[in-house]
Amino acid sequence: MNLTQTAYGTWSGGRYMHFGETLDEDRYQECIRVAYDAGIRTFVTADVYGQGRADQALGEALSDYPRESYCLVGMIGHDMEQERQGSAGYPRFTNPQFRTPAEYRDFLRKACEASLKNCRADHFDLLMLHNPDEAGYTSDAVWKGMEALKQEGLSDRLGIAPGPANGFTLDLLHVFENFGELLDWAMIILNPLEPWPGQHVLEAAKKNQVDLLTRVVDYGGLFHGDMKPGHEFKPGDHRSYRPEGWIERGWDKMQGMREVADHYGLSMIQFASAWNLSQEPVKCVVPTVIQEAGDHAVPIEDKIRDYAALPSEVRLTPEEVDAIRSLGDNTGCMTLKGASSRHEGPCERPDEWPMRDDLVELAGQYGLSKEW
Numbered sequence: 001m002n003l004t005q006t007a008y009g010t011w012s013g014g015r016y017m018h019f020g021e022t023l024d025e026d027r028y029q030e031c032i033r034v035a036y037d038a039g040i041r042t043f044v045t046a047d048v049y050g051q052g053r054a055d056q057a058l059g060e061a062l063s064d065y066p067r068e069s070y071c072l073v074g075m076i077g078h079d080m081e082q083e084r085q086g087s088a089g090y091p092r093f094t095n096p097q098f099r100t101p102a103e104y105r106d107f108l109r110k111a112c113e114a115s116l117k118n119c120r121a122d123h124f125d126l127l128m129l130h131n132p133d134e135a136g137y138t139s140d141a142v143w144k145g146m147e148a149l150k151q152e153g154l155s156d157r158l159g160i161a162p163g164p165a166n167g168f169t170l171d172l173l174h175v176f177e178n179f180g181e182l183l184d185w186a187m188i189i190l191n192p193l194e195p196w197p198g199q200h201v202l203e204a205a206k207k208n209q210v211d212l213l214t215r216v217v218d219y220g221g222l223f224h225g226d227m228k229p230g231h232e233f234k235p236g237d238h239r240s241y242r243p244e245g246w247i248e249r250g251w252d253k254m255q256g257m258r259e260v261a262d263h264y265g266l267s268m269i270q271f272a273s274a275w276n277l278s279q280e281p282v283k284c285v286v287p288t289v290i291q292e293a294g295d296h297a298v299p300i301e302d303k304i305r306d307y308a309a310l311p312s313e314v315r316l317t318p319e320e321v322d323a324i325r326s327l328g329d330n331t332g333c334m335t336l337k338g339a340s341s342r343h344e345g346p347c348e349r350p351d352e353w354p355m356r357d358d359l360v361e362l363a364g365q366y367g368l369s370k371e372w
Contacts, residue, residue: 007042008035010054012289020290032061038308046075047115055118075130076111094135101141127155134353159185167336170359180208190214218287278316
């Protein structure tokens with residue numbers, strides 16, 4: 001089963017990621033069943049979320065539904081046998097401290113089989129390389145290892161999921177151009193308040209026949225509607241580390257988008273999803289669903305039902321897409337991750353590395369400046 005237009009991610013609910021109210025295990029699993037009953041048929045999980053516990057919760061929640069009735073998307077790439085490295089998380093399996101390229105294939109098989117066991121499944125419909133470092137983007141051994149999993153029947157499709165922060169644009173162009181024949185899907189950040197830099201990979205994905213799954217469609221929860229100017233986050237909520245005033249700026253821009261949403265009879269999260277899906281080759285959206293703190297917060301179950309009800313026939317015109325992109329333009333608002341001219345030599349961060357000449361050349365081919 002291929003991905004459907006809406007998906008549910010196991011990072012939702014705050015249980016394994018720090019935002020909003022943390023759901024207890026019963027409600028966390030119930031939200032997954034709410035998503036299924038509301039018509040969502042694609043579920044995205046990663047072995048690193050809760051070190052396998054999110055996979056297990058998803059497998060338990062979906063155990064009463066026929067396996068062929070939903071699309072299961074898994075993500076692997078972190079080496080959880082090693083010590084967690086603070087905010088950087090677990091090291092990538094391609095870290096040369098832990099294994100050589102000759103050992104990549106065995107690690108990937110072991111990680112895939114463990115995740116499948118936790119999910120109570122014998123195969124993924126899509127398996128994505130999760131949060132790769134530079135070697136993950138560029139190594140033939142990595143992609144041959146991923147291809148082997150498909151050949152062995154452990155996944156029907158393959159993809160790449162950069163992150164967790166924004167960027168990796170030129171690195172994705174490299175993957176599309178060099179390994180595009182192996183890829184079916186890629187995950188990027190994209191929404192009406194965050195068109196940059198994700199918009200710059202659309203052309204390359206289309207050229208190489210790679211479909212796009214877009215996350216953070218909700219823009220940190222703002223498009224769900226119950227987070228307004230003056231919102232106070234609970235201690236430890238990772239959104240509190242965003243630049244001051246981001247909610248107010250986003251809220252102001254959203255007001256100019258409501259006319260289009262009202263024209264199509266859409267809620268704001270439906271509107272954001274439709275804007276993404278109106279851009280080829282975006283084929284699936286996966287908002288983060290958050291139970292906000294406070295008495296006036298919308299129940300998370302209602303938020304799930306809201307975006308699940310997105311009409312499949314509603315798509316914005318190219319003119320509307322461009323107008324919304326201009327209204328939400330965020331170009332240059334952050335320091336991007338991935339290849340960067342900021343680094344002149346080897347970098348110890350797993351999500352930043354020096355610029356390469358081949359990436360500069362790729363940037364030119366796609367109309368991006370050499371100063372990227």
